[in-house]
Amino acid sequence: MSQRNPRATAALLLQRVIYDGTSLSQLLSDNDDSIDPLVKDLCFGTLRWHERLSAILDQLLTKSLKTKDKDIECLLRVGLYQVLYQNTPEYAAVNETVAAVKGLRKSWAVKFVNGVLRTFLRRKESLVHQIQEIETARYAHPKWLIESIKQAWPEQWESVLEEANLRAPMTLRVNLSQNTREEYQASLQAEDIESTLHPTVESALILERPMSVFELPGFNEGYVSVQDAAAQIAASLVQAETGMRVLDACAAPGGKTGHMLEHTAGLDMVAIDNTETRLIRIGENLERLGLEATIILGDANEPSDWAQQGFDRILLDAPCSATGVIRRHPDIKVLRWEEDIAQLHEQQSSILRSMWNILKPGGRLVYATCSILPAENEDIIAAFLAATPEVVIKPIEAEWGLAQQYGRQVLPGMDAMDGFYYAVLEKQ
Known part of the structure; x- marks a missing residue:
């Protein structure tokens, strides 16, 4: 998979998730050495906005693609995601997505993908406005889950859905048997890594930006782990x-x-x-x-x-x-x-x-x-x-x-x- 166009790779992974029910974490783990950051971003982002992208595709496609061509449909999702959420220049998003068709070995789809994406660009403003009327697209969650969250959290449901669509921060658990949290924060500061103390969990530090764990001082020595603050409450x-x-x-x-x-x-x-x-x-x-x-x-x-x-x-x-x-x-x-x-x-x-x-x-x-x-x-x-x-x-x-x-x-x-x-x- 490593030699394949990253957008084609993302399309194939998305097909496995959306149509085969395979966990994305499992797929990325299975192919860890060959998955580059662009592929991960395309997969995570396309799934985060799945309901919105699906609503747009429903407007663009006159009929559903055959089961064997769902990889092309997923490639269209990738193209739409790039235009709407990656700030990729529109011409580049279209050209790169069309070029990825070759990686899927479906030459018939070159004109099709090009046509669908260019139609989207022409109608972009009206389509984006139109899908806001669809609740699942507006909140980017499936209907059953929106209803369940409304029922469970009548006062907070909208903020819950909005937060679930954001990227999560990278939170660290400082090994307090090795360092105090403030000592470890100082070691981060010495490496120009900005962090803030979590307000209620005494072992937690929130990084200003995500990074490789191997950039974290003392990671290999066990001074720190990556773990959300809520999970740190258990101990x-x-x-x-x-x-x-x-x-x-x-x-x-x-x-x-x-x-x-x-x-x-x-x-x-x-x-x-x-x-x-x-x-x-x-x-x-x-x-x-x-x-x-x-x-x-x-x-x-x-x-x-x-x-x-x-x-x-x-x-x-x-x-x-x-x-x-x-x-x-x-x-x-x-x-x-x-x-x-x-x-x-x-x-x-x-x-x-x-x-x-x-x-x-x-x-x-x-x-x-x-x-x-x-x-x-x-x-x-x-x-x-x-x-x-x-x-x-x-x-x-x-x-x-x-x-x-x-x-x-x-x-x-x-x-x-x-x-x-x-x-x-x-x-x-």
Whole structure:
């Protein structure tokens, strides 16, 4: 793929995401060495504005392209994205997109792509105005998700959607067992890297601009990791103490595992995940940080030998819709469907019950998701409390997020954070 025109490469990747339901993160990881930054920007940007670009294409195309030619349709999306959002000169965007047709080996489409894009340029102003009347295009989210967010957050829904369309900041987690946050900020300043202290999360620094991790001083030595501030809250809520047996369920890629070990020395830490390739990521992350945990291929829904001793603390970062991290993973807009939420609810409830059974009496379980939908958050906890007499819900006193009946919810963009939910449960 490395020799292919970057716009053609982007079109093929988008076809896999939009029409095959493949995760963009997975595709970029699989082809990591051959994907250049332009391809990544084209893919992320085109998916971020998918609903708007689709609405424009609906106006431009008299009929839908055949399944075998969806790569050409995706190339048109790339061309439209460049004109509308990349500030690429219009003639260059058209010429480069038309040239990319050769990379798709469909010579018949040269005139077609050229004609569609030039028609768009002629009608650009009226088309852009026209699609603003379509709610999905205006907010650049699928209809089911707009309705779900309206229902869940009647006062904040518009700002939630707007924040989800922005690019997320690059946030660092300073390893406080190695440096203070202010000391690390000074080392960034010495390299002319500007950052600001996060207002509510004591380990978090927000960079003024994204950069390669290898440009960060002390990255290879484990002084710092990349992790959104909302995800950094988990370690303080777990409240582990030296000598405790702690489980990070659904642990990959290991960011929270590492943070708990940085936060509290001398833990008997077990990290599980149900995918071998993801276990490798946990190991790599802990090795860079100079930390150790027992890493096990296991299913949080079906505890086995690794769970027999029980745990004093459990962090359950449950599989979820990821609706709180759309700004980092815009492919969620096309990969998630309304019916997924009920299935996830069942899975989350089941895993919570399984994890509760291996929590020792007097132990603490932190339930977390990167979702903003109550069906995956408060509703789960409410039902669990009703069915489980020995549960005590612990109020979270904090400056971050919004207090809920059970737990706290961060909405996307609050204090520059991703959307995240936390609830703290203790076993009597």
